[in-house]
Each structure stands twice: as structure tokens, then as C-alpha cells.
Amino acid sequence: MAEPTLRPFFSAAADFATGRDSPLAYLERCLAAVDAYEPQVGAFVHLQRDVALRAAHQAAKRWREGAPLSRIDGMPVGIKDIIETADMPTQNGSPVFEGWHSHRDAASVAALREAGAVILGKTVTTEFAATTPRGTRNPWDVRRTPGGSSSGSAAAVACGMLPVGLGTQVIGSILRPASFCGCYGFKPSVGAINRGGSHDGLSQSAHGPIAASLEDAWITAYEIAARVGGDPGFPALEGPAEPPAARRPGRLAVLQTPGWVVAGEAAKREFAALLERLHGAGIRTVDAAGHAGLAALERLLERANPVSRQINGWESIWPLQGYALQDASRLSQSLRERIAEARAMRPADYRDLLAERDRARAAWASLAAECDAAVTLSAPGPAPLGLESTGNPAFNVPASYLGVPALTVPVLRAEGLPLGLQLIGRMHADADLFALACWLGENLMRG
Amino acid sequence: MAEPTLRPFFSAAADFATGRDSPLAYLERCLAAVDAYEPQVGAFVHLQRDVALRAAHQAAKRWREGAPLSRIDGMPVGIKDIIETADMPTQNGSPVFEGWHSHRDAASVAALREAGAVILGKTVTTEFAATTPRGTRNPWDVRRTPGGSSSGSAAAVACGMLPVGLGTQVIGSILRPASFCGCYGFKPSVGAINRGGSHDGLSQSAHGPIAASLEDAWITAYEIAARVGGDPGFPALEGPAEPPAARRPGRLAVLQTPGWVVAGEAAKREFAALLERLHGAGIRTVDAAGHAGLAALERLLERANPVSRQINGWESIWPLQGYALQDASRLSQSLRERIAEARAMRPADYRDLLAERDRARAAWASLAAECDAAVTLSAPGPAPLGLESTGNPAFNVPASYLGVPALTVPVLRAEGLPLGLQLIGRMHADADLFALACWLGENLMRG
Numbered sequence: 048m049a050e051p052t053l054r055p056f057f058s059a060a061a062d063f064a065t066g067r068d069s070p071l072a073y074l075e076r077c078l079a080a081v082d083a084y085e086p087q088v089g090a091f092v093h094l095q096r097d098v099a100l101r102a103a104h105q106a107a108k109r110w111r112e113g114a115p116l117s118r119i120d121g122m123p124v125g126i127k128d129i130i131e132t133a134d135m136p137t138q139n140g141s142p143v144f145e146g147w148h149s150h151r152d153a154a155s156v157a158a159l160r161e162a163g164a165v166i167l168g169k170t171v172t173t174e175f176a177a178t179t180p181r182g183t184r185n186p187w188d189v190r191r192t193p194g195g196s197s198s199g200s201a202a203a204v205a206c207g208m209l210p211v212g213l214g215t216q217v218i219g220s221i222l223r224p225a226s227f228c229g230c231y232g233f234k235p236s237v238g239a240i241n242r243g244g245s246h247d248g249l250s251q252s253a254h255g256p257i258a259a260s261l262e263d264a265w266i267t268a269y270e271i272a273a274r275v276g277g278d279p280g281f282p283a284l285e286g287p288a289e290p291p292a293a294r295r296p297g298r299l300a301v302l303q304t305p306g307w308v309v310a311g312e313a314a315k316r317e318f319a320a321l322l323e324r325l326h327g328a329g330i331r332t333v334d335a336a337g338h339a340g341l342a343a344l345e346r347l348l349e350r351a352n353p354v355s356r357q358i359n360g361w362e363s364i365w366p367l368q369g370y371a372l373q374d375a376s377r378l379s380q381s382l383r384e385r386i387a388e389a390r391a392m393r394p395a396d397y398r399d400l401l402a403e404r405d406r407a408r409a410a411w412a413s414l415a416a417e418c419d420a421a422v423t424l425s426a427p428g429p430a431p432l433g434l435e436s437t438g439n440p441a442f443n444v445p446a447s448y449l450g451v452p453a454l455t456v457p458v459l460r461a462e463g464l465p466l467g468l469q470l471i472g473r474m475h476a477d478a479d480l481f482a483l484a485c486w487l488g489e490n491l492m493r494g
Numbered sequence: 495m496a497e498p499t500l501r502p503f504f505s506a507a508a509d510f511a512t513g514r515d516s517p518l519a520y521l522e523r524c525l526a527a528v529d530a531y532e533p534q535v536g537a538f539v540h541l542q543r544d545v546a547l548r549a550a551h552q553a554a555k556r557w558r559e560g561a562p563l564s565r566i567d568g569m570p571v572g573i574k575d576i577i578e579t580a581d582m583p584t585q586n587g588s589p590v591f592e593g594w595h596s597h598r599d600a601a602s603v604a605a606l607r608e609a610g611a612v613i614l615g616k617t618v619t620t621e622f623a624a625t626t627p628r629g630t631r632n633p634w635d636v637r638r639t640p641g642g643s644s645s646g647s648a649a650a651v652a653c654g655m656l657p658v659g660l661g662t663q664v665i666g667s668i669l670r671p672a673s674f675c676g677c678y679g680f681k682p683s684v685g686a687i688n689r690g691g692s693h694d695g696l697s698q699s700a701h702g703p704i705a706a707s708l709e710d711a712w713i714t715a716y717e718i719a720a721r722v723g724g725d726p727g728f729p730a731l732e733g734p735a736e737p738p739a740a741r742r743p744g745r746l747a748v749l750q751t752p753g754w755v756v757a758g759e760a761a762k763r764e765f766a767a768l769l770e771r772l773h774g775a776g777i778r779t780v781d782a783a784g785h786a787g788l789a790a791l792e793r794l795l796e797r798a799n800p801v802s803r804q805i806n807g808w809e810s811i812w813p814l815q816g817y818a819l820q821d822a823s824r825l826s827q828s829l830r831e832r833i834a835e836a837r838a839m840r841p842a843d844y845r846d847l848l849a850e851r852d853r854a855r856a857a858w859a860s861l862a863a864e865c866d867a868a869v870t871l872s873a874p875g876p877a878p879l880g881l882e883s884t885g886n887p888a889f890n891v892p893a894s895y896l897g898v899p900a901l902t903v904p905v906l907r908a909e910g911l912p913l914g915l916q917l918i919g920r921m922h923a924d925a926d927l928f929a930l931a932c933w934l935g936e937n938l939m940r941g
Binding site: 147149150151152154157158161241243244248249250272273274275276277279280282283284285361362364365366368369372394395397398401 | 594596597598599601604605608688690691695696697719720721722723724726727729730731732808809811812813815816819841842844845848
């Protein structure tokens with residue numbers, strides 16, 4: 048198996064209008080990668096080649112006629128299998144949903160289709176987007192996990208089977224697999240992309256793209272939000288239709304997060320070298336040792352993981368308790384334990400957890416008034432060996448808990464494997480985070 | 495057809511333990527009312543007598559053994575047909591969903607079942623819980639609308655076919671039909687009852703009971719929230735398991751709302767007489783003429799209806815746009831227009847509408863620091879003649895828009911027909927609103 052290569056769409060599409068390339072030829076290159084990698088990687092639960100070829104053919108015609116439906120017309124996309132699709136089953140990585148079919152498109156899928164995207168298939172999710180993996184392997188080394196829970200979307204994008212896979216993140220399910228697989232990953236501000244028709248109704252959860260480029264991540268998110276908005280009650284993603292232009296950061300916060308203590312030495316060295324390049328380029332940074340507000344935030348983030356898990360547990364009682372009552376044997380042991388713990392909570396316990404989360408959000412908002420973004424690692428190291436665990440999300444929980452936008456860009460390496468740099472932005476300022484990431488990519492990456 | 499009579503459950507259940515009455519006998523009385531009224535009223539889309547009889551039999555056994563599952567064990571309930579049920583189709587009052595079956599219970603239904611409630615059937619909703627009625631008639635006068643969109647739940651409760659029907663309200667869909675049909679109706683604080691698995695995902699929408707007594711409304715809402723909580727990210731309904739005891743109000747705000755100018759003379763006289771009784775009992779009231787904060791709130795509420803409709807429109811693009819693309823002829827003209835209007839909006843327009851709603855919510859919060867609750871009519875008058883419209887929701891929009899709890903109690907009359915008194919409470923202080931309503935019921939109602 049050859050070393051995986053990303054297959055960006057936005058840059059390729061520049062040739063669609065001239066006729067030097069086409070969405071059909073692009074899809075055929077994706078399908079060649081599927082042939083080469085899928086048997087060993089196992090990124091898909093369901094593939095619909097013929098449907099995709101027909102859709103790409105239509106898109107090619109529109110580009111030729113100078114009338115594409117959007118910037119993502121003809122873009123092959125994979126849909127995490129907790130998000131409903133009218134033409135494929137939605138199985139939630141669980142035997143409870145074996146063959147289950149809603150016969151409707153989730154909001155994000157409806158928007159993608161309307162914008163001309165080519166839905167190639169459903170990608171593997173862990174059980175109910177929680178922790179039990181479903182066999183997908185990392186294209187960089189098939190003995191390693193691709194991360195989770197958006198395992199299939201990350202693995203498929205990593206080796207050019209797709210330019211974009213939709214993922215969801217409530218703890219670390221977009222940024223961690225994107226980091227492990229060497230992809231770009233974007234978790235938007237909470238509520239910024241409509242989650243209607245997806246089985247991730249938790250209050251911290253967000254839909255976002257795992258992508259082959261920063262541009263692909265932006266145009267996908269933008270085209271969805273422009274058509275179906277965000278979650279009810281939340282501002283939808285706002286920004287330009289074109290990928291945001293580079294903006295030089297003023298000051299950045301260096302966030303250690305509870306992940307720092309478990310981070311590997313190689314990863315820490317890579318991050319330190321990146322900080323040196325940042326300083327060399329004249330970017331100011333602050334850390335917890337030199338900033339009381341940041342230190343206070345780091346303390347509040349120490350409980351981000353346990354509090355998030357308790358919040359998620361309470362919010363998962365429905366529908367999981369119902370499945371447990373029907374036939375508990377079809378749920379993993381870890382899920383059954385999670386339900387039992389959550390059932391011991393009372394409404395007042397949950398209310399207190401929300402208040403604790405709100406205190407951390409307020410601390411972040413106050414810090415964000417002084418810093419453009421925070422930078423940290425996207426994972427404690429490269430993808431670990433083994434398929435039993437999807438890896439440690441300690442670096443990812445903070446942005447999920449805070450509800451703010453986060454990006455991972457695949458610009459670090461450790462042990463010869465990809466590792467992401469994470470940027471965490473201001474609430475609802477998702478486009479600005481892309482602008483900062485674009486500047487870092489253009490100015491700081493090693494040649 | 496005899497004059498409709500409510501059939502309270504909580505008071506009847508006092509005899510279940512002693513054996514003088516039983517859930518099975520109770521259900522049989524409900525079924526006799528179904529036989530008597532349903533052919534003319536048309537409250538149900540789907541009835542499952544045999545399933546209900548078996549469930550009631552089990553409940554009767556538990557009560558006999560002194561081990562009921564909850565205070566609502568054996569309580570017959572109807573489920574508005576936008577809320578999913580594992581054993582019946584969910585058809586959303588729309589040909590788009592004819593025969594559609596999710597094979598799962600919504601959160602509220604799962605909780606009701608777990609608490610021992612007897613699910614008798616699915617009750618009629620207007621098309622997608624919006625404005626196009628589906629033929630249900632008012633048991634008080636079958637030439638009149640029962641109101642909507644929770645038409646079937648209100649009509650069934652009004653004539654003793656059920657003690658409780660679940661409803662949903664995003665504009666006026668619980669309080670208006672409850673008022674027109676002479677029932678109690680409770681719209682909880684936004685998010686207080688889990689809406690998972692229901693097709694009313696709008697940000698102002700709430701699940702709540704239409705009930706034969708204040709006690710029945712409370713115990714139903716309480717038992718649901720205790721089991722499945724509220725919406726993700728929102729505090730769940732809190733309060734005592736027993737119906738809250740009466741509390742004498744200190745000061746009440748008299749809210750005119752935009753409904754006042756369309757209210758009938760008889761309704762206004764009834765309300766004025768009620769205010770006199772309040773004053774006679776020593777309760778202080780304030781109105782807009784004598785309170786600047788209340789006047790400011792009334793001004794902000796002038797736009798509650800158009801802003802709510804625009805917010806709902808934007809939030810309904812998914813899934814309605816998808817249905818329109820499939821086959822627009824299966825949607826009503828009014829729904830097609832609503833989608834077209836919403837599609838002309840941009841994310842920034844929606845964000846501005848949310849901000850406008852937030853300003854009204856802040857004004858209410860500040861007023862609520864000085865008043866225990868607001869009182870007003872629940873409708874401009876009794877149920878109007880005709881089945882083409884479900885009536886004017888002008889008195890109901892404010893509480894939906896503000897996201898705060900509201901109750902209607904059937905203590906007024908106009909033109910010989912029922913009319914509700916509305917109480918609007920403080921955010922998340924739902925139990926206290928019941929306590930105030932209980933006091934008013936015990937102290938102020940005409941003999």
C-alpha cells in the first residue's frame with residue numbers, strides 16, 4: 048500500500064470550468080483510491096458507486112456549461128453513519144440499527160445534495176459515535192487506529208478516497224481522527240451547522256468536515272450552512288463563500304490542556320519547534336505561567352473531560368435507555384455502564400454541570416478578548432498501535448466543552464506519522480479561525 | 495352528544511390502591527367516551543384499544559399489589575402525531591408521512607411507557623404542527639374548531655376520552671386548543687421536557703400536556719422529565735413529585751399582549767370580573783399604564799408574532815425544503831409559501847431575529863423579578879365557528895416567544911363556551927406557576 052496522499056477538491060475544481068479536468072474524472076481517481084485502499088482500511092459501511100457516477104456525470108455537465116450549483120458541485124463526500132441519508136441505511140455503528148433506514152436526508156446531507164455534492168457512501172462510526180470501534184484501520188499504518196468516532200471519514204480522506212467526509216464531535220471525534228490520519232479537521236462553533244436528522248443530539252456535539260485542505264473544509268461547511276443554517280436557536284456559520292483570506296494573528300494563547308501530561312516527547316518537541324517559528328515570525332504568545340486568566344482557564348479545563356462525559360451521559364439516556372430495555376445485549380458493556388451512571392443522576396445534577404460548563408465558557412470568552420486564538424497539539428502523539436481504542440481525546444475535549452470553533456492542520460510529524468496542530472477560536476468567529484490557519488500555513492510550515 | 499366532561503386521573507387514582515376503582519375500569523370509561531364522541535369529533539389518527547387494554551390490565555395488577563410504577567401508572571394518554579411511537583406510525587398530519595413508521599419511541603413516549611402510562615393512540619395534528627387543520631371538531635360544538643395544532647389531544651381530553659394528551663407549542667398550539675376545549679394546558683419553560691424523537695425541533699417549541707386537571711398536567715410533565723430530562727443543553731423540569739401545593743401570589747402583572755385588540759367583549763368582561771375577584775382577595779396587580787417596565791415589554795411583544803414566524807420559518811427549511819423538492823404538491827400552499835419566504839433569509843437575518851427575541855426575554859426577566867407571574871386571557875374568545883382555521887394565537891405567542899412557562903386553566907366562560915385564564919411564569923420556575931394556579935383555583939373561582 049502506497050503512502051497515503053490527500054486529494055484536495057477546491058484546487059482541482061479550478062480546472063473543471065476549462066475542461067482540463069472534470070468531476071467525473073475526479074471521482075474516478077477517488078474510486079481508484081477506494082480500490083487500492085478500502086480492502087485494507089475499511090472506511091465505508093456502504094458505498095454507492097453507480098449513484099455517485101451518475102451524480103458526477105451531471106455535475107460535469109453543469110461545470111462544462113459554466114453553471115455549477117456551488118463551489119462544491121461534483122465534490123465526492125462520505126457521510127458518517129450516524130447522519131441520515133434518503134438513499135442509504137443509517138446504522139449508527141450498532142446492531143440495534145442494522146439495516147435501519149429513515150428514507151430521509153439529514154439537514155447537512157440535504158444541503159450537500161442541493162449544492163451538487165456527490166454522496167459516495169456512509170463512513171464507519173464507532174458504536175453510536177461513542178468509544179467502541181468498528182474495525183477501520185489507519186491508512187498510514189493499518190496496525191494503528193484511525194481515531195474515532197468519525198473513523199471512516201478520516202481514513203477515507205487520508206488516502207484520497209474522498210476530499211471530504213462529514214464527521215461529528217462531542218468530545219474529540221473530528222479533530223483526533225483528522226490528526227491521526229493527517230487530514231484537516233474542523234469542529235465549528237456549537238450550533239453553527241444544522242444537525243437535524245443526525246443521531247448526535249448532544250448539547251456539545253457539532254457537525255464538521257474532515258477534509259483534504261483548509262479550503263475544502265471551509266467551502267463544505269459554508270455551503271451547508273448557507274442552505275440549512277445552524278441548529279435551531281443558534282447563529283449559523285457566517286463568512287465569505289470563498290475560503291477566508293490569510294490574516295496574521297496578533298497574540299496567541301498557548302493552551303496546554305489536560306493532554307499535556309500524557310503527550311509524547313516527540314510531539315512536545317514538534318510543538319516547541321512550531322512555537323519557535325511563531326516567535327521568529329514575530330507572533331506574540333502567552334501561556335498559563337505568564338497570564339492569570341489563562342491559568343484560571345486551564346484549571347477550569349481540568350474537569351472538562353469528566354464533566355463532558357456526565358453531560359453526554361444524561362443527554363444520552365434517551366434514546367439509549369430504550370435500546371437497553373429492548374435488548375441490552377446489543378449494546379456494548381461501556382455503553383450499558385454509561386446509561387446506568389446517567390440514570391443515577393437527577394435533573395438538578397445536570398443543571399449544576401451545565402453551570403460548571405458555563406463558567407469555563409465565560410473564562411474562555413474573557414481570554415478571547417485578548418488573544419486571537421489558542422494553539423495546542425491535536426493529540427498526545429501520532430495514532431497509537433492497536434484497533435481496540437480510538438486514542439486519547441485529552442487535547443480535543445476543551446474546544447468541545449467550550450463550544451468554540453477548532454481546527455486541526457496536519458503540519459506536524461512524530462515517529463514518521465502525521466500529527467495535527469490545533470487552533471481554537473472565538474465563539475461564532477469560525478471564518479476568522481480559518482483566516483489565521485491560512486496565515487500559519489502560508490508562513491510557518493517547514494518546507 | 496352530551497355536554498363534554500373532563501375525566502381527571504390523579505383524583506381517580508386515589509381509589510386504585512384501595513381497589514374501589516382500577517386503571518382497567520378507568521380505561522373502560524375512557525373507551526365509552528371514545529364510542530360516544532369520536533365518530534363526530536375525530537380526535538384520533540390511530541387508536542390501539544387492545545394494546546391499551548392489556549397495558550391497563552398490567553397497571554391494575556401493579557396498583558392492587560401496592561407497587562405502581564409511578565403516579566401515572568395506568569394513565570391513558572394520547573400522543574400528538576408528530577411525536578414518534580414504536581408501535582404506531584407517525585404521520586405529521588401530512589401526506590408526505592402517510593404510513594411512515596420510525597419504530598422507536600420519542601423521549602417523552604419512552605418515559606411515559608416506563609412510568610406505566612397506557613398509550614391509547616395518536617391524536618390529530620395540523621399539517622406539520624403548523625396551520626392547516628385536519629378535520630378534528632370541538633366537542634363543545636362540532637361546528638367549531640378545537641384549535642390547533644394539538645387539535646386531537648385537546649378534543650379528546652375535553653370529552654373524557656383521555657385525562658391527558660401530549661401536545662407541542664411553538665406559537666400557541668397547546669394553550670389555544672386547551673382554552674377552546676375547556677382543558678388545562680401547560681407549556682413548560684423552553685427545553686424543560688425532552689423533545690428527542692419528535693418532529694418539532696424549533697427553538698421556541700416545547701412539549702406539554704393538555705389535561706383534565708392541574709394535577710394531571712403536573713404529574714405527567716414531572717414523570718417524563720424525571721426519566722428523560724429536558725432538551726440537551728437545557729435544565730429539565732424540576733419540582734416535587736406531588737402536584738405543587740397552593741401558593742398565594744404577591745404581585746401579578748396584567749399583560750394585554752397583542753391579543754387584546756382582537757379580544758371579544760364577553761371575554762374582556764370575564765377577565766375584568768376575574769381581576770375584581772383578584773383585587774377583592776387582596777392580590778396586587780400592575781398593568782402597562784402604571785409600570786414602565788411592563789409597558790416596555792408590551793412594546794417588545796408587538797413583534798412577537800412576526801418574529802416568531804420568521805424564526806420558525808428559517809428553522810423549518812430543513813426538513814420542509816426537502817419535502818418540497820421531492821413533491822411540492824403534497825405540501826399545503828401556506829407551507830410552500832413559508833418555505834419560499836424562509837429561503838430568502840440569510841444566516842445574518844436569523845441571528846438578528848434571535849437577538850431581538852433575546853431583548854424581549856431580558857425585559858421579561860427583569861419584570862419577573864418584581865411580579866410572581868403575568869395573567870391574561872388564553873384566547874380572544876371561545877372557539878370560533880368553522881373548521882378552516884384553528885383560531886387566533888395572539889394571546890399565546892408571548893409565552894412561546896419568551897420561552898417561559900405558561901398555563902391555561904378553564905375557569906372563564908364566554909357565549910356559553912369555555913375560555914381559559916392564562917398564567918405566565920418565570921423561566922425554569924414551572925412548579926411555582928402550578929402553585930400559583932392552584933391557589934387561584936382554590937380561592938378565586940366562581941362557585
